[in-house]
Amino acid sequence: MRRSEKQFGQMEAELAKGPAAHGWDDQRWALSRVRTVIGRRFHLTCTIQGVRKLLVRNGWSCQVPARRALERDDGAVAGWAREVWPCEEDSRR
Numbered sequence: 001m002r003r004s005e006k007q008f009g010q011m012e013a014e015l016a017k018g019p020a021a022h023g024w025d026d027q028r029w030a031l032s033r034v035r036t037v038i039g040r041r042f043h044l045t046c047t048i049q050g051v052r053k054l055l056v057r058n059g060w061s062c063q064v065p066a067r068r069a070l071e072r073d074d075g076a077v078a079g080w081a082r083e084v085w086p087c088e089e090d091s092r093r
Contacts, residue, residue: 008058
C-alpha cells in the first residue's frame with residue numbers, strides 16, 4: 001500500500017487522536033487497529049504486514065512502555081509465575 005505524504009499525514013492525525021477516539025477502550029495501538037482505521041478513513045484494505053511496512057517506512061517503530069503500570073502487583077505476578085504458569089505449560093504439551 002503506497003500512500004502520499006499528505007495521506008500519511010492524515011493517517012498520523014487520526015492516530016494522534018488515540019484509540020479511544022476510534023472506539024477502543026484502552027490506549028494501545030496495534031497493527032490490526034491501525035489497519036481498521038485505514039479501512040474506515042481511506043476505504044482501503046491491507047494486510048497486517050502491509051501496515052507494519054507502511055509505518056516503518058515512515059519512521060514509526062514498535063514501542064514498549066517506559067515504566068511499569070502503577071497498578072502492578074509484583075507479589076501476584078510472582079505467585080502466578082510460580083503456581084499457574086507451570087500448569088499452563090504442561091497442558092499445552
